[in-house]
Amino acid sequence: MHHKSLSQYLAEQVLAGAVTPELKQLIERVAGACVAIGALVAKGAVADILGSAGTENVQGEMQKLLDVVSNNLLIEATESSGLLAALVSEEMEEPYQIPEAHPKGPYLLLFDPLDGSSNIDVNISIGTIFSVLECPKGLSKPDTAAFLQPGSKQLAAGFVVYGPSTLMVLTVGRGAVGFTLDRDAGFFVLTQEKVSIPVDTSEFAINASNMRNWEPPVRRYIDECLAGKTGARGRDFNMRWVASMVADVYRTLWRGGIFMYPKDAKNKEGRLRLMYEANPMSFIVEQAGGAATDGCRRILDIQPTGLHQRVGVILGSKNEVEHVSAYHKA
Ligand code: F6P
Numbered sequence: 001m002h003h004k005s006l007s008q009y010l011a012e013q014v015l016a017g018a019v020t021p022e023l024k025q026l027i028e029r030v031a032g033a034c035v036a037i038g039a040l041v042a043k044g045a046v047a048d049i050l051g052s053a054g055t056e057n058v059q060g061e062m063q064k065l066l067d068v069v070s071n072n073l074l075i076e077a078t079e080s081s082g083l084l085a086a087l088v089s090e091e092m093e094e095p096y097q098i099p100e101a102h103p104k105g106p107y108l109l110l111f112d113p114l115d116g117s118s119n120i121d122v123n124i125s126i127g128t129i130f131s132v133l134e135c136p137k138g139l140s141k142p143d144t145a146a147f148l149q150p151g152s153k154q155l156a157a158g159f160v161v162y163g164p165s166t167l168m169v170l171t172v173g174r175g176a177v178g179f180t181l182d183r184d185a186g187f188f189v190l191t192q193e194k195v196s197i198p199v200d201t202s203e204f205a206i207n208a209s210n211m212r213n214w215e216p217p218v219r220r221y222i223d224e225c226l227a228g229k230t231g232a233r234g235r236d237f238n239m240r241w242v243a244s245m246v247a248d249v250y251r252t253l254w255r256g257g258i259f260m261y262p263k264d265a266k267n268k269e270g271r272l273r274l275m276y277e278a279n280p281m282s283f284i285v286e287q288a289g290g291a292a293t294d295g296c297r298r299i300l301d302i303q304p305t306g307l308h309q310r311v312g313v314i315l316g317s318k319n320e321v322e323h324v325s326a327y328h329k330a
Helices: 006-015 021-047 065-078 117-122 208-213 216-230 245-255 274-287 318-329
Strands: 052-056 062-064 084-089 107-115 126-134 156-162 166-171 176-182 187-192 203-205 258-261 291-293 313-316
Touching: 006 021, 006 176, 006 187, 021 065, 021 107, 021 126, 021 156, 021 166, 021 187, 052 065, 062 065, 062 117, 065 084, 065 107, 065 117, 065 126, 084 274, 107 117, 107 274, 117 126, 126 245, 126 274, 156 245, 156 274, 166 245, 166 274, 176 274, 203 245, 208 216, 216 318, 245 258, 245 274, 245 313, 258 318, 274 291, 274 313, 291 318, 313 318
Parallel strands: 084 107, 203 258
Antiparallel strands: 052 062, 107 126, 126 156, 156 166, 166 176, 176 187, 258 313, 291 313
């Protein structure tokens, strides 16, 4: 069966006026870096990329070698393109300015180069998440303030899962689409024209070891799921937790589900990062017909105050997300 390549898909989006030729090129470059990251992930120990880099990132977390290598690959693939004004990465405290030697472009790129770091060394799916914003006009060196735009302003967002297959989900604001890496050809091909999350679900994903710290609405929701048929919900629920957001959200997109990393008594602001984790994922989930909230606010409406700020995340099948939101209002 013939599948459209990512480039062909994006060329159609250019013709339809959904993306500019420059945005098409930027997405292609990011995808190219992800192909390279995926190849390294597949090689594992043979490529000498497992283990610790021996350094800490801005969050005070130990960096894995693959975090650092993936970050560099994404920068190398995009900084000389003439498409970017600046970029932000989970691995760097400040916005990365495009070196003087390279031309500047209209976009701001944000990414988590390697999501699910705790799974790198144990051969469980990991991924890359990215988001594209427009750079406010007239800025030669975009500072933090240039990036602090709500998620609703994203022009494109995507994530790649390095699993048994290497997969990408992308949105440019006209639905969410799914690609699979054709390893022989070396590029992504369109394998899901319309990603659509079932509105109802009986599957939840949450790190239950945090239960003692949860806020009452989350506790109530999960208690009722666990009570199953005999409880308030009147049906049994199943649970999944990969501990790589990319893999958990991918499953949620495909067969429905609710993914939760809520804020709690320990992680008072939440655990996941707004700008390069929650926002791109929420954009994709909404474009697939789902919903994304921190419990009280639509994630895409949150006005960011910091590049690396954290946020509670509850996303997935619309009716379940609304169910939990209602408990937050009660
Ligand atoms: O980026 C953070 C992350 O690795 C996510 O991919 C994942 O959902 C979460 O952390 C896992 O957290 P925990 O280790 O608490 O299960």
